[in-house]
Amino acid sequence: MLKIYDTLTGKKKPFKPRQNKKLDLFVCGPTVYDFSHIGHARTYIAFDMIAKYLSGKGYKVSYLQNITDIDDKIIQRSKEKLTTPEKLAKTFEKEYLKDTGLLKIDSVTKYAKATDYIPQIINQIQKLSEKGYAYMIPDNGIYYDISKFKNYGKLSRRTMTQAEDAVTRIDEARGKRNKGDFCLWKFSKRGEPTWESSWGTGRPGWHIEDTAITEDNFGPQYDIHGGARDLIFPHHEAEIAQMEAISGKSPLVNYWLHTGFLTVEGQKMSKSLENFITIKDFLKKHSSRLLRFIIIKSHYRSPVNYNGKTVIQAQKELDKIDEFIEKLTDVKIKDTKSQQLAQKTEKAFQAAMEDDFNTPKAIAAIFQLLSKGNDLISRNKLSEKEANEIINFLKEIDKTFGFIFNPKSKEKIPQAVLLLVKEREKHRNKGDWKEADELRKKINKSGYQIKDTGKKTKIKNI
Numbered sequence: 001m002l003k004i005y006d007t008l009t010g011k012k013k014p015f016k017p018r019q020n021k022k023l024d025l026f027v028c029g030p031t032v033y034d035f036s037h038i039g040h041a042r043t044y045i046a047f048d049m050i051a052k053y054l055s056g057k058g059y060k061v062s063y064l065q066n067i068t069d070i071d072d073k074i075i076q077r078s079k080e081k082l083t084t085p086e087k088l089a090k091t092f093e094k095e096y097l098k099d100t101g102l103l104k105i106d107s108v109t110k111y112a113k114a115t116d117y118i119p120q121i122i123n124q125i126q127k128l129s130e131k132g133y134a135y136m137i138p139d140n141g142i143y144y145d146i147s148k149f150k151n152y153g154k155l156s157r158r159t160m161t162q163a164e165d166a167v168t169r170i171d172e173a174r175g176k177r178n179k180g181d182f183c184l185w186k187f188s189k190r191g192e193p194t195w196e197s198s199w200g201t202g203r204p205g206w207h208i209e210d211t212a213i214t215e216d217n218f219g220p221q222y223d224i225h226g227g228a229r230d231l232i233f234p235h236h237e238a239e240i241a242q243m244e245a246i247s248g249k250s251p252l253v254n255y256w257l258h259t260g261f262l263t264v265e266g267q268k269m270s271k272s273l274e275n276f277i278t279i280k281d282f283l284k285k286h287s288s289r290l291l292r293f294i295i296i297k298s299h300y301r302s303p304v305n306y307n308g309k310t311v312i313q314a315q316k317e318l319d320k321i322d323e324f325i326e327k328l329t330d331v332k333i334k335d336t337k338s339q340q341l342a343q344k345t346e347k348a349f350q351a352a353m354e355d356d357f358n359t360p361k362a363i364a365a366i367f368q369l370l371s372k373g374n375d376l377i378s379r380n381k382l383s384e385k386e387a388n389e390i391i392n393f394l395k396e397i398d399k400t401f402g403f404i405f406n407p408k409s410k411e412k413i414p415q416a417v418l419l420l421v422k423e424r425e426k427h428r429n430k431g432d433w434k435e436a437d438e439l440r441k442k443i444n445k446s447g448y449q450i451k452d453t454g455k456k457t458k459i460k461n462i
Contacts, residue, residue: 002057004224005301005356007232007256008155012356017223018254022060024218025051026253028210028227028235029111031068032092033077035278036099038291038306039269042262043228044105045292046300050226050257050357051107052400063109066213067093070115070193070203085193099279103288104402112217114209118195121204121212124246125184125197133245134184137175142185142199144207145177149241152180155256156233182238184208207238211246220247226257260303262295277306290314293403296359317367322406324370325394326458327377331387339376339386342393345369349397366394366404413459417446421459424450 002015017023027047030036051063068074069089078088093113100108114121125142128134133148146152153159173183183205188194194201204212214222220243227236236256243252261268264275282291294314298304345365352361373390376382398404424439443450443459451458 002354003356004255004257006254007258008251013255015255017059018221021058023054023062023224024222025054025061025063025224025226026210026214026218026222027063027065027225028231029065029067030092030096031071031073032089032096033071033074034092035280036096037269038277038279038282039228039262041099041103041279041282041291042295042304043226043259044100045103045295046259047226047257048103048105048107049296049359049400049402050300052402053353053357055107056396056400061107061109062218063107064214064217065108065111066210067096067111067113068206068209069093069113071206075192095280099283102283103279103291110217112213114204114213115193117209117212117216118204120216121208122185122195122197124208124212124215124242127246128184128242129199131245133241135177136199137173139187140173140175141183141187141202141205143173143176143181144184144238144241146180146182146241147178149245151244151250152241153237155237155240158233158237180234182207182234184242207235208242210235211239211243211252215243215246220249221251222253224255224257225253227259229258229261232258257300259300260298262304262306264305265307266305286311286315287408289403289406290318292401293318296401296403297363299360300357318403318406320367320370321404324373325391325405327374328387328391331377331382331384333380333383334385336381336383336386339372339382341369341373341376341382341386342389345390346393362397366397413448414446417443417448417459420446421450421457425457428452 003012004015005012025047027043030040047063051061055061070085074085074089078085081088097111100106125134128144129142132145134142134144136142185197185199185202185204185208187200187202193203195203214225225236225239240252244250263269264277267273267275269276279291290311294306294310295304297314297317345368348365348368349362352358352365355361369390373382377387394404420439420443424436424443427433427436427439440450448459
């Protein structure tokens, strides 16, 4: 049985969706004011893998992700870029979706923009006001009074006093009843996007968009809420306070899942430290397959430390997978004793994934398969039938992982590269090793790698 770690209870719980085989998953999406970085990829690849695994188990997954397209950061960046907040948000929304497409993040059922849910946002704020949870600060906005919600802090395990010490995306507006109170609606300022409401023109605060979106799509309660660890407080804490106050129902969700941080050389990514790596920049040098592997090989709750050694090691491991699959396709032995490698690996793989999506253990099972499989192939002890069983097993789990099979291996090798290989073969046959080596370098520069196996030369993408 699948067990999932729930941040709220601090325990692994058996997974029981609210509607039998249908489950609702919401993950906090990006604020679209800049290019997405590999820290964002860390979260979105992890939840793509989780959604695909659950789908593979027969669940009908409704995966909803919001896009914050109105926010202080968007307004500030639009001023810097001499454009409108609407145009800036639309530009970076397109860039985000382009990045997720390249990373094979395709499990999201629906992307919901905050500005498409203004009526629902206003409705929720109205309800909070009627129930006594919201108050107005003149010339500022409508705020949530956290002292009115007795369980505020239950997700992050912060007390009311500790909440007042927080500075993460909590504004310093004058007139707040408690320092931890957060804005639900900001009154208009000149030149900013604005909408009409009964208490004055303005725009939504950051936290209220998510509960308005999820209530409209899933209702007041649903199965899984995910996001990065740094969103636990105050963002997810605010969501609980908003929705549970409105509905009177608890819990908001049955499972809270949070991904670990991604650091670069042990440090938090920052433009000032010049270690800020966008997805776009990563993909200029490496494959999307490599980034998926780097992220999935770590447990989703664990931190990921990205550095040069990480990249090199991960690429070497992918090369081993490629070589193994290539060997499997060459196996032509008809009869030999069954080793049941695929079946044994599948059992170990499933046991790992059922334990809170333990991908490090699942991937360890795959590499154990490689080790045993390579040994059997070298001793002619693996049949063609079993080789095909292993390939089919790897294809099935790659629907979840998306890094096992190299998509470039299916690409047609350009004629120019094939001519270089043919010319190199002539020099090899003549013993002209220097010329052959120079041609190998040219082939490598073209993005291909060659491997000499006796008289045969194999070509593959780098």
